[in-house]
Amino acid sequence: MAFRNYILVCGGTACESSKANAIYEALLAECKAQGVADEVQVLKTGCFGFCEQGPIVKILPEDSFYVQIKPEDAKELIAEHVVKGREVKRLLYTKDCGRKHARVEDIEFYQKQFRIVLRNCGFIDPENIEEYIAREGYVALEKVLFEMSSDDVIAELRTAGLRGRGGAGFPTWMKWNFTRQAESDQKFIVVNADEGDPGAYMDRSTLEGDPHSVLEAMIIAGKTVGSNQGYIYIRAEYPLAIKRLEIAMAQAREMGLLGKNILGSGFDFDIEIRLGAGAFVCGEETALLASIEGKRGMPVPRPPFPAVKGLWGKPTVINNVETWANIAMIIVKGGDWFSRIGTADSSGTKVFALTGKIRNSGLVEVPMGTTLREIIYDIGGGIADGKEFKAVQTGGPSGGVITKEYLDTPIDFGSLTKLGSMMGSGGMIIMDEDDCIVDVAKFYLNFSVDESCGKCSPCRIGGRSLANLLEKISKGNGELADLDQMIEIGEAMKKASLCALGQTAPNPILSSLHYFRDEYLAHIVDKKCPAGKCKSLISYNILPDKCIGCTACARKCPVAAISGERREVHVIDQAACIKCGVCFETCKFGAIEVR
Amino acid sequence: MTHLATAEASKTAPPEHEMKMEDVVPVINDIIERYRGTKGALIPVLQSTQNLLGHLPKEMLIHISEQLDIPYSEVAGVVTFYSFFTTTPRGKHTIRVCLGTACYVRGGKEVLEAISKELHIEVGQTTEDRQFSLEIGRCFGACGLAPVVMIDDMVFQRVKPSRIKQLLEPYYDTTQEGEDDGERE
Numbered sequence: 181m182a183f184r185n186y187i188l189v190c191g192g193t194a195c196e197s198s199k200a201n202a203i204y205e206a207l208l209a210e211c212k213a214q215g216v217a218d219e220v221q222v223l224k225t226g227c228f229g230f231c232e233q234g235p236i237v238k239i240l241p242e243d244s245f246y247v248q249i250k251p252e253d254a255k256e257l258i259a260e261h262v263v264k265g266r267e268v269k270r271l272l273y274t275k276d277c278g279r280k281h282a283r284v285e286d287i288e289f290y291q292k293q294f295r296i297v298l299r300n301c302g303f304i305d306p307e308n309i310e311e312y313i314a315r316e317g318y319v320a321l322e323k324v325l326f327e328m329s330s331d332d333v334i335a336e337l338r339t340a341g342l343r344g345r346g347g348a349g350f351p352t353w354m355k356w357n358f359t360r361q362a363e364s365d366q367k368f369i370v371v372n373a374d375e376g377d378p379g380a381y382m383d384r385s386t387l388e389g390d391p392h393s394v395l396e397a398m399i400i401a402g403k404t405v406g407s408n409q410g411y412i413y414i415r416a417e418y419p420l421a422i423k424r425l426e427i428a429m430a431q432a433r434e435m436g437l438l439g440k441n442i443l444g445s446g447f448d449f450d451i452e453i454r455l456g457a458g459a460f461v462c463g464e465e466t467a468l469l470a471s472i473e474g475k476r477g478m479p480v481p482r483p484p485f486p487a488v489k490g491l492w493g494k495p496t497v498i499n500n501v502e503t504w505a506n507i508a509m510i511i512v513k514g515g516d517w518f519s520r521i522g523t524a525d526s527s528g529t530k531v532f533a534l535t536g537k538i539r540n541s542g543l544v545e546v547p548m549g550t551t552l553r554e555i556i557y558d559i560g561g562g563i564a565d566g567k568e569f570k571a572v573q574t575g576g577p578s579g580g581v582i583t584k585e586y587l588d589t590p591i592d593f594g595s596l597t598k599l600g601s602m603m604g605s606g607g608m609i610i611m612d613e614d615d616c617i618v619d620v621a622k623f624y625l626n627f628s629v630d631e632s633c634g635k636c637s638p639c640r641i642g643g644r645s646l647a648n649l650l651e652k653i654s655k656g657n658g659e660l661a662d663l664d665q666m667i668e669i670g671e672a673m674k675k676a677s678l679c680a681l682g683q684t685a686p687n688p689i690l691s692s693l694h695y696f697r698d699e700y701l702a703h704i705v706d707k708k709c710p711a712g713k714c715k716s717l718i719s720y721n722i723l724p725d726k727c728i729g730c731t732a733c734a735r736k737c738p739v740a741a742i743s744g745e746r747r748e749v750h751v752i753d754q755a756a757c758i759k760c761g762v763c764f765e766t767c768k769f770g771a772i773e774v775r
Numbered sequence: 776m777t778h779l780a781t782a783e784a785s786k787t788a789p790p791e792h793e794m795k796m797e798d799v800v801p802v803i804n805d806i807i808e809r810y811r812g813t814k815g816a817l818i819p820v821l822q823s824t825q826n827l828l829g830h831l832p833k834e835m836l837i838h839i840s841e842q843l844d845i846p847y848s849e850v851a852g853v854v855t856f857y858s859f860f861t862t863t864p865r866g867k868h869t870i871r872v873c874l875g876t877a878c879y880v881r882g883g884k885e886v887l888e889a890i891s892k893e894l895h896i897e898v899g900q901t902t903e904d905r906q907f908s909l910e911i912g913r914c915f916g917a918c919g920l921a922p923v924v925m926i927d928d929m930v931f932q933r934v935k936p937s938r939i940k941q942l943l944e945p946y947y948d949t950t951q952e953g954e955d956d957g958e959r960e
Binding site: 194231232234376379380416418419454455457458476478492533537573576607609620624633736761766 | 814815816817818819821822845849852853856857858859860874875876877879880881885888889892912913914915916917918919920921923928929930932935936937
């Protein structure tokens with residue numbers, strides 16, 4: 181039955197946390213109350229990607245893009261848009277120019293995007309397998325079960341040129357082929373959904389918005405390499421993704437797409453979910469496998485690679501979520517089609533979590549070879565609050581900073597590594613003039629130090645030593661010799677650490693030292709933090725000509741360091757001040773200055 | 776097969792009334808039975824246990840070690856390795872301040888400091904009245920709304936250090952008003 185209108189409510193984590201559920205319920209209730217329940221279908225979908233504007237509601241077929249919706253808006257949306265056929269102008273997405281955008285394709289945020297991985301996110305109800313099937317879902321599986329040989333599948337992946345999206349970019353067909361060729365009574369398929377980069381959530385959104393795309397790919401891999409058992413290792417912090425995976429698995433099983441004798445082909449495959457227990461290092465494949473085995477998640481030296489000797493010593497294909505989400509489309513549309521997207525060396529697309537000081541935060545998928553400038557300025561809308569762009573960090577704690585001069589670099593696996601950063605899993609954090617590069621380097625390094633498993637000494641001791649040096653610099657006690665020492669330690673860690681965590685942990689320091697040496701020198705020589713972030717090097721002061729004596733800051737100060745009579749200029753007691761910045765944030769008159 | 780821990784871990788809020796050891800042993804034994812023969816059962820069993828008890832007391836770890844026939848040293852090794860596991864009792868409410876990069880550059884650290892100061896506890900600690908435990912989180916996937924704080928399973932967006940008192944207000948246990956009022960002010 182066709183409906184007059186389809187109302188899609190974004191059910192990604194960000195929108196759910198802004199009452200998307202209540203909006204969904206309110207829309208359903210209003211449809212009933214206004215007598216259009218039979219003519220309208222209200223759906224909760226996966227992430228639309230444009231998180232900055234959430235919660236988002238899209239109404240089809242007009243493709244009207246309503247943003248920052250509240251449950252109270254439901255009545256008007258149904259009464260106006262659905263019943264009277266008039267768009268609710270005040271809720272439509274408005275760009276800076278003031279023009280109202282009725283249609284999604286008019287929105288710059290989406291214009292340069294190309295969606296393969298996120299093809300269904302925001303279009304289908306992830307809790308209904310039929311919607312996935314309606315969009316060519318499980319077509320690839322059918323092809324693989326009945327028409328293609330294992331050789332054909334691997335050849336197709338080889339033509340496609342798909343490389344691992346977890347960070348390292350290893351060719352996927354080679355991994356699969358190693359496992360296929362390995363002789364063993366048992367083989368395993370593993371999904372790495374232990375997304376650990378603090379600031380990346382593409383895997384989570386993919387699983388929340390389109391869980392079947394990953395399940396289908398796992399079964400395809402099982403058939404191709406000869407495995408009957410798959411595991412999805414996912415962070416326990418992703419309850420919504422876990423719930424949707426469970427629903428998807430139950431529905432697939434019911435329809436004969438998972439379990440015994442899939443689609444009558446005689447092929448059996450089943451999947452089990454394992455929850456991560458909060459260890460970043462488990463994103464490293466050998467550590468992840470150890471964790472599934474019920475052990476401490478510590479990496480082991482490779483080779484042997486998991487493809488040959490993985491879970492419980494058996495050959496194991498392990499890929500990350502985004503890699504898996506590409507597979508079915510490659511089988512359906514062909515490796516040739518895929519290889520024509522992106523660049524020669526890196527085909528396909530990449531999903532990035534664009535966050536930080538950017539106007540349009542959100543999840544974006546672009547063809548490889550798109551430049552950083554296009555992502556940041558065309559899609560992301562530039563820097564928030566009219567500030568100056570300072571740097572972009574890709575690759576999270578394993579990557580590095582990239583500066584203005586390199587914004588026209590086309591993004592692929594090779595180009596980012598050449599700049600001292602890396603692709604990583606797809607975190608893309610934008611920093612502006614208010615961000616201190618030493619502080620950010622310290623943040624990333626402390627993250628890696630916290631998460632180091634402690635097995636090998638270059639990572640365990642090297643990381644700690646680097647952290648100490650950075651702390652010393654940010655406290656204003658740094659010496660010039662510290663810089664050389666940091667480079668020396670960093671280089672040693674890169675060479676000698678056991679796994680990628682330790683090998684890449686120094687990257688944020690080495691790259692920021694390379695591009696922002698002056699800022700380190702300001703901390704060491706001038707004892708100043710130009711961005712005003714490093715607390716030991718700044719002080720808050722009240723500007724006498726701007727202070728009107730409203731007492732707001734004095735009332736908010738947690739340590740009572742601000743004194744002054746009503747209607748008179750206030751003063752901060754520097755000895756008592758803990759530099760929490762609450763006064764700065766509270767003052768409405770710009771009377772507090774950071775020096 | 777989907778195991779029990781999955782469903783239970785979805786509830787981020789600690790149980791209203793944590794179960795007592797003697798009540799919980801039969802439940803844990805049931806869970807262990809479900810996993811008998813499953814490879815790599817230790818972590819799911821520990822996850823289920825912690826979801827019931829709120830934490831993992833030593834006696835329970837010894838019990839699990841005996842039941843699964845895994846040396847206690849190995850069980851303890853796993854428990855101390857993963858940040859999800861805790862051997863000390865938790866507060867009624869868990870506050871998790873996101874320190875993912877987006878939240879960090881948008882002021883997450885200042886929010887954390889303000890909460891820590893307000894509650895007089897550090898990260899990983901629980902208030903004396905066992906109302907609040909303070910933790911940090913690494914990216915909740917709500918970066919567009921940074922900085923983000925999660926209290927139990929509610930996400931609060933664009934939190935400001937100056938608004939922490941108001942944020943926590945609804946969570947204070949009003950039945951204990953008389954006792955903890957003095958400490959708060």
